[in-house]
Amino acid sequence: MTIFIGNLSWDAEREDLIHLFGEYGEVSKCSMPLDRETGRKRGFAFVDLADEQAETAAINDLQNVEWMGRAITVRKAEPRR
């Protein structure tokens, strides 16, 4: 299962997410897509934890919490479109 994190601050880095979700379990994947035209962050990211129960805990715990100045959205990711 992949976690989707939205409404991210532009100050947030891929490593920051790894540290944040690393509190719940081992981060096996983490991607933060950039806009290909501008090179800017797009304001969302994806994280995979090794343990599915840790993912569920992280989603419940981090949902809508203020992180780096913004209330982030955390949910189960949808399949890549």
Next chain:
DNA sequence: TTTGAGCGT
């Protein structure tokens, strides 16, 4: 500011 990528030797 809210669902990613690979396009080639």
